[in-house]
Amino acid sequence: MRILEISGKSAIGAMARTAILALAAVAAMPLASAAAPSHALAMYGEPALPVGFSALPYVNADAPKGGTIRLGEPGGFDSLKPWVLKGNPAWSVGVHVAEPLMLRSLDEPFTLYCLLCATVETDPDRSWVEFTLRPEARFSDGTPVTVEDVIWSFETLGTKGHPRYAAAWGKVRSIERVGDRGLRITFSERDRELPLLMAMRPVLKKAQWAGKDFAASSLERPIGSGAYVIEAVDPGRSITFRRNPDYWGRNLPLTRGMFNLDSIRYDYFADTNAMFQAFKAGETDIWRELNAVRWATEYGFPAVTAGAVVKSEIAHRRPSGIMGLVMNTRSPLFADWRVRQAMILAFNDRFIDAALAGGSDPRISSYFSNSALAMQPGPATGREAALLAPFAAGLLPGTMEGYVLPPGSDRALDRKALREAAGLLAEAGWTVGPDGVLRDGNGRPFAPEIVLNQSGSAMRSGAEVQQIVNIYVEALRPLGIMPRVLLLDSAQFVQRTNRFAFDMSWYERGLSLSPGNEQALYWGSASAAQPGSRNWAGIRSPAVDAMIAQAVNAPSVDDHVAAVRALDRLLTAGRYAIPVSYPRVSRIAHAARLHFPDHQTLYGDWPGFLPDLWWSRSP
Structure with missing residues (x-):
């Protein structure tokens, strides 16, 4: 693993400028004018790598094979089927066992290269896509990957799989065999991203699941075509x-330098504190540190001083995404934007971050902050303003003119913000009674239930989330708000959040540099009532739906950026989440025998990076 020295604002500014210049270069490229079989598929312009490339530019093409890596996960699992809603699955099965038709490039925001397929073809309007399978593609049991496997996988995932597959499948008019090794998918509506989405669907072995309830949770070991078996x-x-x-x-040139480790093991722990102790004791090999203070002060344990563990910082140019407390607008408590703004005002992030993390990391300012896709300060202008204009009458304050989070205070209670919050709550019909409790006109108390996963999350330990919430609960008391905090194990937490059975919860959603149809699953109106969707906030907004559609069908990068920036404004000014700080670099402590390539990609530490590109070598 390489160690990158990152120096604050100047490095981040340079990365942002590079990202904007890269997007502008792609924007200047014309859209494909004619259908022809190709080795790759780009949303805009042409793929960066030509036919016959020797390896992806960010891999170590000569990485040695062998060795092991041991990873830690919080919570547990009771299923090996990450493709269905039921159960609490081991997500790693979907990463290591199953393969899609095409593989994402970590160096290009919106480009896929053929993996299971030999070629891909689509028309300029993206109304259909045709894949030709590689004749050598095999499942791990030695049987060939067939057109029937692909068609069955897409149909089954779309009708019986996790809801995340349903939306794209609903736009498929037909799927049919073409010749011996080809299949063509024809779409029923205009959506330029659909060919790429179908190319990234996992391909499963039809014969394994014949006669079985695919939607059921299961511990049966799936047979896939990937580089690893269970x-x-x-x-x-x-x-x-x-x-x-x-x-x-x-x-394959596409996989050269990848999948180098002989063994990948995931151990599950009660919480992230137990995970960290296991890492310090040498029981796991990787630790992603999310707290800047701990990174600077708590890495003097014996394995580090002896050189068995090293620290690396990995830069990236991807969006911050959203992380913090989400408010469920399905709950009557949070249907009014003024109430949500009051809750944001009461959250003194400046104090919380300083107390728990030293205040060195920036706060998330919008869903796509830290990237060229982020809404810009001040009023919406140009194409962005034009996209929002038809919805202006129904937009919340701050959408068109610009929305900024409250600055906070260096003291535990931000009294100025609390006074403003109390005024907004009163406007919304909530007043504090003689008993000091905030109630509505019918006497019902404002007592939101905050549901938390005691095992923590991908980005925060359970203990850290609880600390954040505890400080927040104390800040709410002067407003007469008495939340109920409910700690659940991982399985219970998944069940509750899949059913949207909470008022508030800890929420994390990573966002890529190629936002498209998945945004509808996160914030689209259709997903608000769909169990298992990521729309925990229950967002139902015609403007949000329209911006997602604009992003999906944008004819150029400039149009795509304008639509995403407009979407960013709508989500941020919608006041659905209370964001916290985020690290601008990935901080990874790891066994010194483990290494990763020197090439810095757009995405940094992102799916497809660890452990896919790593290798093991004696220190």
């Missing part, structure tokens, strides 16, 4: 993957 499973405690020496794609 070697051992201890339900809820650990899962180990073994590199398949007969992996069909091991000699």
Whole structure:
């Protein structure tokens, strides 16, 4: 693993400028004018890598094979089927066992390269897409990956799989075989991203699931075509993957320098504190540190001083995404934007971040902050303003003119913000009674239930989230708000959030540099009532739906950026979440024998990076 020295604002500014210049270069490229079989598919312009490339530019093409990596996960699992709604699955199965038709490039925001397919073809309007499978593609049991497997996988995922697959499948008019190794998908509506979405669907083995309830949770080991097979499973405690020496794609230029480790093991722990202790003791090999103070002060334990563990910082140019407390607008408590703004005002992030993390990391200012896709300060202008104009009458304050989070105070209670919050609550019909409790006109108390996962999350430990919430609860008391905090185990938390059975919850959503149809699953009106969707806030907004549609069908990068920036404004000014700070670099402590390539990609530490590009070598 390489160590990158990042120096605050200047480095981040340089990265942002580079990202904007890269997007502008792509914007200048014309859209494909004619259908022809290709090795790759780009949303805009042409793929960066030509036919016959030797390897992806960010891999170590000569990385040695062998060794192991041991990773930690909070919580547990009771299923090996991450493609269905039921159960609490081991997500790693979907990453290591199953493969899609095409693979995302970490160096290009919106480009895929053929993996299971030999070629891809689509028309200029993207009304259809045709894939031709590689004849050598095989499942791990040695049987060929067939057109029937692909068609069955897409149909089954779209009708019986997790709801995240349903929206794209609903736009498929037909899917049919073409010749011996080809299939064509024709779409029923205009959506330029659909060919890429279908190319990224996992391909499963039809014969394995014949006669079985695919929608059911299961511990049956899936057979996939990926580089790894499941070697051992201890339900809820650990899962180990073994590199398949007969992996069909091991000699492809696309996979050169990837999938280097012989064994990948995930151990599950009660919470992230237990995970960190296991890492310090040498029981796991990787630790992602999210607290800047701990990174600077708490890495003097013996494994570090002895050189067995090293620290690396990895820069990136991807959006911050959203992380913090989400308010469920399905709850009558949070239907009014003034109430949500009051809750944001009461959250003194400046004090909380300083107390818990030293205040060195910036606060998330919008859903796409830290990237060229982020809304710009001040009023909306140009194409962005034009996209929002038809909805102006129904937009919340701050959308068109610009929305900024409250600055906060260096003291525990931000009294100025609390006074403003009390005024907004009164406007919304909430007043404090003689008993000091905030109530509505019918006497019902304002007592939101805050549901938390005691095991923590991908970006925050359970203990840290609880600390944040505890400080927040105390700040709410002067307003007469008495929240109920409910700690749940991972399985219960998944069940509650899948049903949207909460008033507030800790929420994290990573966002990419190629936002498209998945945004509808996160914030679209149709997903608000769809169990298992990521629209925890219950957003139902015609303007949000329209901006997602504009982003999906944008004819150029400039139009796409304008639509995403407009979407960013709507989400941020919608006041659905109370954001916290985020790290501008990924901080990873790891065993010194583990290494990663020197090339800095747009995405940095992102799916497809760790452990896919890593290798093991004696220190």
